[in-house]
Amino acid sequence: MYPGYYRKPHYYETDQMGIVHHSNYIRWFEEARVGLLEYLGLAYQDMEKAGIIVPVLAVDCQYKGMLHYGEQVRIDPLVAKYNSTRLDFSYTITNEKDQIVTTGSSKHCFLEQNTNHFIRLKKDYPDFHQIFTNYQKISSSDF
Template identity: 50%
Template structure:
């Protein structure tokens, strides 16, 4: 049984904001990557381990819905959930929440695939069953959480 995954926390830095002290929209995409990296590390399958095995996971697509502004000095929590996984492709969902108010400020998703060192698609299910089992377990764990 996998341990409880902790949300990723981020304190907004000055350089992430514009002259009005509001976070520039591009930074949410960076936060998604930080949260994704953190999730994989908590699963025991960080990018360093995947790359050592010759597995890459490029981003195929990104979506972000900006609901409210985030400001310099705010602390946000980013919950990351697996939405879809089939052994070859992965879709993750993100929810950026203000820690003080509990209000959701941004929702988004990223789509990924798995490639070998030659840039060819990899089936984790077939080629890396132990890694596939981790992703399946995380997918199942995400389905049990209330939305």
């Protein structure tokens, strides 16, 4: 199972009080999402080489606590929903004390890079589809 994405906030990501600015969490979701996809063998570069783009349709973030400069965080992305045309993630950010400080989600779809038409991975890219299907089986058995 994916071990999570770890990072420490950079100084420029904080305000004058050393608290991480709220806008950075969305960037961190993306970093963690890219890390999970690479872990699964679905690097964005590989999908783009195959002619697939994965735009963000929506993003949501709930702040439950503060993070400070220098504090290591773990971001756990999870594929919450996959149906061959849509891909939704959920995210949990925890601090060094293993307290949940932020949760969120993002929604995506798959488009053909040159035409921006919707595609179905199951039909058009069965190898990529199988990777997501296998991941869903493994991740759902963990609960």
